[in-house]
Amino acid sequence: MLKLYYATGTCALATYITLEEAGADYAAERLSFKTNQQNSAEYLAINPKGRVPALVTDRGVLTETPAMLAYLAQTFPKAKLAPLDDPFDFAQVQSFNSYLCSTVHINHAHKMRGARWASEESSFADMKAMIPKTMGACFSLIEQKMYKGPWVMGEQYTICDPYLYTLSTWLEGDSVDINATPKIADHFKRMSDRPAVRKVMDAQKA
């Protein structure tokens, strides 16, 4: 059985939703960031990066959201979560998810995790002040140049959709108006109504 380590309000939501969409047999264990559980000796033995998500498989532990999402799409092909038979289309999925991971997520991280990049208080304030601009610019680019509709990759729902949804949940806290990107606002509403998303959101409240 697969085991997901996650924390609420984090990028782990994308993998959590994908486990549900895939119909996987899995367990989810919540970590508390309040108590810094991600840096406990017990968890560091699972993921030495001290981050969530981590997915324990029968072959070892996977980390990094795009890798985990691709792994789930390939492991559960019947769920049709990626265009597995077409190298170019699959690369487009990976390209989109890599952008979320390496650029959008990093912009967002400047709010709470500025100490990774600077040590002066004034630097933290500067980084935080930039977030509406950098996150807003990323979402505008996604809306205008990347998003195909009705799902991220077009007609087929893929592993890009729960990942975009997850990062969209951060926009309000980042002072970015989701309605400035109407296609993404509509995507967010439709994602919120999916049974898998509802189930995971409810499970996180429990």
Ligand SMILES: N[C@@H](CCC(=O)N[C@@H](CS)C(=O)NCC(=O)O)C(=O)O
């Ligand atoms: N590139 C990683 C990022 C993982 C990551 O930074 N996760 C955050 C939550 S969104 C985390 O665990 N932060 C805890 C910390 O920085 O102490 C991925 O996409 O999975």
